[in-house]
Amino acid sequence: MSRHLCLAVVACAALCCQAQPPRTPARLEAEYYVAVYARHYGVPIALVQAIVQQESGWQACAVSRKGAVGLMQLMPEVAQQFGVDPYDPKQNVQAGSKYLKQLITRYKGDTKLALAAYNAGPAVVDAAGGVPAIPETTAFVGAILKEIGSNAPASRP
Numbered sequence: 056m057s058r059h060l061c062l063a064v065v066a067c068a069a070l071c072c073q074a075q076p077p078r079t080p081a082r083l084e085a086e087y088y089v090a091v092y093a094r095h096y097g098v099p100i101a102l103v104q105a106i107v108q109q110e111s112g113w114q115a116c117a118v119s120r121k122g123a124v125g126l127m128q129l130m131p132e133v134a135q136q137f138g139v140d141p142y143d144p145k146q147n148v149q150a151g152s153k154y155l156k157q158l159i160t161r162y163k164g165d166t167k168l169a170l171a172a173y174n175a176g177p178a179v180v181d182a183a184g185g186v187p188a189i190p191e192t193t194a195f196v197g198a199i200l201k202e203i204g205s206n207a208p209a210s211r212p
Contacts, residue, residue: 081144082113085126088145092152098159102166103127103152105202106173109195115144127151170196 078086085107093103110128111117123130125147129139133154139146155173162168162180171186172179174195179187186196 081115085113085115085144085148088148089152092149096152096156098152098156099203101203102199103148103155105199106151106155106170107148108202109198115147116142125151129154167196167200170199 086104089103089107090100093100107113107126110123111126113126115126117126117128118124119128121130124134124141126144127147127150129137129141129147129151131141134141134147134150137150137153139150141147141150155169158169158172158177159166161177162172167186168180171192175187175189175192179189179192186193
């Protein structure tokens with residue numbers, strides 16, 4: 056390898072490393088819970104990872120304007136339904152993954168509808184007969200599908 060090419064590779068690697076901040080212990084813990092509960096409920100890990108990234112940016116203490124809490128941005132009624140503390144990363148990811156699996160099952164594996172229901176609520180999706188024309192919801196569904204690739208299965212075989 057030429058000296059110039061070698062320097063270019065090193066410079067590129069340095070730029071790539073700077074673009075991604077180092078993963079903190081809290082982030083590593085959250086990634087572990089995502090892997091554990093996605094597998095447990097038969098949901099693709101990449102799908103749960105994409106939701107956590109989109110919803111909270113991997114911040115366990117994130118709270119939305121609408122009151123959604125934690126890594127997977129559980130609404131208070133969803134957290135109550137599953138009997139979890141939404142601020143606890145383990146409980147949040149466990150409940151969020153289980154809820155996502157329930158939605159995937161409800162919508163017969165249709166990832167788009169399951170994501171729309173995760174964001175807007177199943178009643179809204181049912182009333183709309185599909186992905187509701189809510190800008191936040193369409194943006195959420197689009198971002199997640201782009202992140203995981205729209206051909207990814209909703210659940211593992």
